[in-house]
Amino acid sequence: MNDLLPGEIEVWQFVETTARTLFGRFGYGEVRTPMVEDTALFVRSVGEETDIVGKEMYTFEDKGGRSLSLRPEGTAPAARAYIEHSVSNVEPVSRWFYMGPMFRYERMKTGRYRQFSQIGAEAYGAKEPAQDAELMDVVVQFLEALGLTDVTLNINSLGDDACRPAYHAKLVEYLNAHREELCADCQQRLERNPLRVLDCKNEKCQAVAGAGPNVLEFLCEPCRTHFTDLQRKLGALGIRYVVNHRLVRGLDYYTRTVFEFIASHPALGTASTVGGGGRYDKMMKGLGGPDVPAVGFAMGLDRLVLLLKEGGKTFTAQPDLFIVAADVDAACQDAALALTSRLRREGFYVEFDTRGGSLKSQMKRADKSGARFSLVLGGDELRSGQAKLKPMAGGDLIPVALGSVAQTLRQAATQPSSPSSLKTQE
Ligand code: AMP
Numbered sequence: 321m322n323d324l325l326p327g328e329i330e331v332w333q334f335v336e337t338t339a340r341t342l343f344g345r346f347g348y349g350e351v352r353t354p355m356v357e358d359t360a361l362f363v364r365s366v367g368e369e370t371d372i373v374g375k376e377m378y379t380f381e382d383k384g385g386r387s388l389s390l391r392p393e394g395t396a397p398a399a400r401a402y403i404e405h406s407v408s409n410v411e412p413v414s415r416w417f418y419m420g421p422m423f424r425y426e427r428m429k430t431g432r433y434r435q436f437s438q439i440g441a442e443a444y445g446a447k448e449p450a451q452d453a454e455l456m457d458v459v460v461q462f463l464e465a466l467g468l469t470d471v472t473l474n475i476n477s478l479g480d481d482a483c484r485p486a487y488h489a490k491l492v493e494y495l496n497a498h499r500e501e502l503c504a505d506c507q508q509r510l511e512r513n514p515l516r517v518l519d520c521k522n523e524k525c526q527a528v529a530g531a532g533p534n535v536l537e538f539l540c541e542p543c544r545t546h547f548t549d550l551q552r553k554l555g556a557l558g559i560r561y562v563v564n565h566r567l568v569r570g571l572d573y574y575t576r577t578v579f580e581f582i583a584s585h586p587a588l589g590t591a592s593t594v595g596g597g598g599r600y601d602k603m604m605k606g607l608g609g610p611d612v613p614a615v616g617f618a619m620g621l622d623r624l625v626l627l628l629k630e631g632g633k634t635f636t637a638q639p640d641l642f643i644v645a646a647d648v649d650a651a652c653q654d655a656a657l658a659l660t661s662r663l664r665r666e667g668f669y670v671e672f673d674t675r676g677g678s679l680k681s682q683m684k685r686a687d688k689s690g691a692r693f694s695l696v697l698g699g700d701e702l703r704s705g706q707a708k709l710k711p712m713a714g715g716d717l718i719p720v721a722l723g724s725v726a727q728t729l730r731q732a733a734t735q736p737s738s739p740s741s742l743k744t745q746e
Pocket of ligand 1: 393424426431432433434435436437438593594595596597618619620621622623
């Protein structure tokens with residue numbers, strides 16, 4: 321679990337702001353659900369046999385003797401809220417997004433934390449492949465807006481209740497025949513949840529799974545049509561993808577479409593999946609809610625942040641102006657403080673060292689702050705009402721009346737190298 325301090329938080333804020341803007345543009349409204357839910361919610365939706373529920377949940381009993389869990393993911397809590405507020409009675413299609421911390425007792429590795437952040441979106445009420453495609457488009461545009469281009473979309477279909485049993489039976493038969501080649505975990509998975517063997521990172525298991533039955537060959541007609549339509553729509557959107565018949569994802573609730581976005585950057589090591597999702601048409605009903613189809617995804621913010629940091633951009637805001645109080649007398653200090661306050665009210669990011677000190681030391685701090693301009697305020701400036709803006713990157717001093725510093729800064733903002741406080745820099 322990590323602390324995020326100023327200096328590091330800015331890249332997170334950039335990701336979050338980009339997400340809010342972009343998801344809003346697609347008509348997704350933000351939902352915030354509690355950090356804790358009844359443990360039973362995750363057992364019934366994510367599935368008891370999954371690693372998440374079986375091994376990784378932070379589960380505790382509250383003072384009322386109820387079993388609660390810190391949420392390990394966001395889809396089940398959102399579905400619970402959707403059911404609890406009878407949203408399907410109010411609107412036929414709902415589009416929601418969420419972002420916030422999730423908790424899983426994971427083994428510590430790069431890109432794998434016990435408290436991590438996810439951004440996710442869910443679309444309820446549309447069973448059509450166009451909805452799957454739209455959702456993938458959200459992710460594609462989100463990654464584009466972040467400037468992350470080296471990410472591959474993998475898609476697959478897991479079929480539905482009509483066709484999956486035949487595939488399941490064939491898979492079990494095949495895996496049983498190769499039982500000895502599987503890792504100990506997979507031998508157990510084979511008993512409880514054979515699909516999960518396809519997820520195993522062990523090379524031997526991957527080799528066995530790769531040569532096994534192909535789920536796509538078992539799809540019934542409606543599932544096959546759904547999958548072909550989806551691919552046509554992705555084509556229409558100009559979204560590149562790879563069909564990966566071994567993609568199953570680690571949760572139990574998916575039907576038909578599943579997808580993952582995989583980054584190829586070495587910084588992520590084995591944690592190369594930046595996000596994924598799929599269709600879960602049966603989950604609402606399974607949780608005692610209405611029979612409403614749904615499709616959703618979740619992306620890991622921590623991994624997106626790792627990738628952005630590797631990209632070498634800086635996200636920290638830099639002051640537009642650093643005001644230096646030239647004299648230690650009270651009048652000058654007060655005037656500098658008041659001017660700083662006034663300019664902040666005007667919308668500028670202005671710094672002023674509340675400790676005062678010598679002109680030289682304050683100039684040093686101005687330099688270090690990364691401010692675009694500094695302005696020295698002393699007795700002369702106060703008497704004449706005139707001061708000079710000093711571009712910190714070099715260049716001529718700009719004379720300015722103390723009453724119109726804001727105006728001059730605003731003019732400077734329209735120049736090509738504008739104040740950087742709201743921008744990212746290469
Ligand atoms: P999942 O809910 O397991 O499908 O995960 C969706 C995304 O959340 C993954 O692709 C990761 O980017 C991220 N994620 C999942 N677990 C962790 C973790 N323990 N630490 C950091 N990111 C995670």
